[in-house]
Amino acid sequence: MADSDASPSASLADFSVPEGASPLTVKPENRPAGPLPARFFPLGEINDGYTVPEHLLNPAELAKIEPPKSVRTFRDRLGDDLSGAERQKYVQFRDIVTEHGWDKEAGIDEWTTLRFLIARQFDLKKATKMLEAHVKWREEYKPEERVCPGCKEDKNNHMMHFCGWDKLYRPVLYLSYAHAGERQNPDWAVAHNVMTFRQALSEMPEGVEQWVAVTDFVSYSHWRDGRSSVGKVVIDIMQAHYPERLGMQILVDPPTAFWLLWKCLTPFIDAKTKSKVQFMYTTQEPNIHTEFPKIFPPSVAEWLIRSYEKNKEDFAAKQGKK
Incomplete structure (x- = not known):
């Protein structure tokens, strides 16, 4: 200044x-x-x-x-906001994301994975389809x-x-x-x-x-x-x-x-x-x-x-x- x-x-x-x-x-x-x-x-x-x-x-x-640089951790997010059944759905969805290799894509971290799952009411099939379309959009549109x-x-x-x-x-x-x-x-x-x-x-x-x-x-x-x-x-x-x-x-x-x-x-x-x-x-x-x-x-x-x-x-x- x-x-x-x-x-x-x-x-x-x-x-x-x-x-x-x-x-x-x-x-x-x-x-x-x-x-x-x-x-x-x-x-x-x-x-x-x-x-x-x-x-x-x-x-x-x-x-x-x-x-501050951190308000709360992802572990806190899972523990405080999700039920046991929802946490299990997240683990399953995380495995799907890893299988597709999307976890290695820029912008697809654990927070993003959870947000897409929540957006589709923990429906694994719908969340997978949504995230797949998002990965394709990122590759084509290059938002960064x-x-x-x-x-x-x-x-x-x-x-x-x-x-x-x-x-x-x-x-x-x-x-x-x-x-x-x-x-x-x-x-x-x-x-x-x-x-x-x-x-x-x-x-x-x-x-x-x-x-x-x-x-x-x-x-x-x-x-x-x-x-x-x-x-x-x-x-x-x-x-x-x-x-x-x-x-x-x-x-x-x-x-x-x-x-x-x-x-x-x-x-x-x-x-x-x-x-x-x-x-x-x-x-x-x-x-x-x-x-x-x-x-x-x-x-x-x-x-x-x-x-x-x-x-x-x-x-x-x-x-x-x-």
Whole structure:
């Protein structure tokens, strides 16, 4: 991070970018006085509308929310959460995975093996079929190498960024319609989600298996954003290749028009995933001002609330100029 006496309006020329950092590429008003850490901003470019959180830049603030390297072991996971019959099913499934050689594939560890088994209600045949399709997808799609084409074309095409952790040490992903210029290309949507999920996974300590996603609906338009095909393809990818990864999905200020899309998508969402979706509001109940502090550490809750309020103000100002 830059020295404390650096001017907020200083230019890039005033900074020597250290190893492991990315140059600043956001709007001046959203810019910190120093380079962005590549750990949190791996592309080196981020959406102009993203206000960089201080808790990801200031080591002292980061230390307050950053999780330990391990929250619990896999042995604890098996012993605490599974019945004896379920543990036996896991052992059987692990043997199947080993027989196929999938345990030697990148990304197919014991945690992943268990998640796929749970996603198919401990049905060995269904879990085997699901994991086999996942291994094939990984070989063809190469999620570890995937970079969103839309973001390469224009950093302002999408707005979905890691912004910290919740109180359970789950990575938090922040999404905003207001700052996403391209919202209709399903291939780009999948690539952007896969790229962001990869970063979320890299920020999970041992024992944490899920993330939290928070979506801001300011500027949502049914005519522009109501294509169920885009939402469905993302849901399909999540359910097929990231099972048991979603811990909570918070939708902030969804407008009346959104319910048309929601009605189209719900038949494709399994009941367990649907139960993780929460609707919150900035002026109604349940209200983000009272609910966010219950879910997120103070700095993350405050940053999210400020971001939503700022998006509303910016959108209202933009509408007023028309």
